[in-house]
Amino acid sequence: MARDHNVLFRTLADPSRRAIFERLCRDGEQTVGALTARAGISQPAVSKHLGVLKQAGLVRDRHEGRQTHYSAQLGALAPLINWTSRMTGFWEKRFDALEDLLHRMDQ
């Protein structure tokens, strides 16, 4: 797992690659052509980045006729999400339950 972690970080460390991934997260499935139009880099460069993202499990491709559509795989990011944000959500909910309990203890 630690190795997978590093692969994910390495894959997303490249700003252009990260921008492509962010675009797919935000706007949903897209073709290489559509991504190239906004990426500001050549189509072969975009394709190469997509290949690296795919190897890391971050994107999936779907062929339709001559077009290949790419979509983000958010599940692949799960191990990377900072545990602090998850834990904060956890404690906020626990504190809600604590408030409920304290209120009931009054009765």
Add this chain to the structure above:
Amino acid sequence: MTKTSAETRSVVVERELPHPPEKLWRALTQPHLIEEWLMKNDFSPVVGHRFNLRGEWGGVLDCEVLEVEPNKTLSYTWNFVHEDAAYDLRSVVVFTLTPTGAGTRLRMEQSGFRPDQRQAFGGANAGWQQFFAKLDQVLARVD
């Protein structure tokens, strides 16, 4: 608590509660009350006491009482041992109770560190922080 910030990640949650510290202390230290707001447990407010917190999801946390100062401070370890480094967690939870005019301010600080995260975040540049912020928004919508 003198770890450097590069190694330690802290979660702080604070809340003003309209109840006296003594009452809050009971909710934090009596097993049947802890179970009502946190998890099933075999807690005892004795320094060195080892106990488990059992989550509804089936996970079991290994804990040890570190500090007990009635109505003021309670601290215990909060460890989740997992062979997968992404889930393995070693941390310490500190509850601090401060009386206020209207009740009590409860502060919970959980500080922990994971070696794999330290390594992964070690070379982090400013871009990461933004990336994760955006990511949290995206994932919040997915839920």
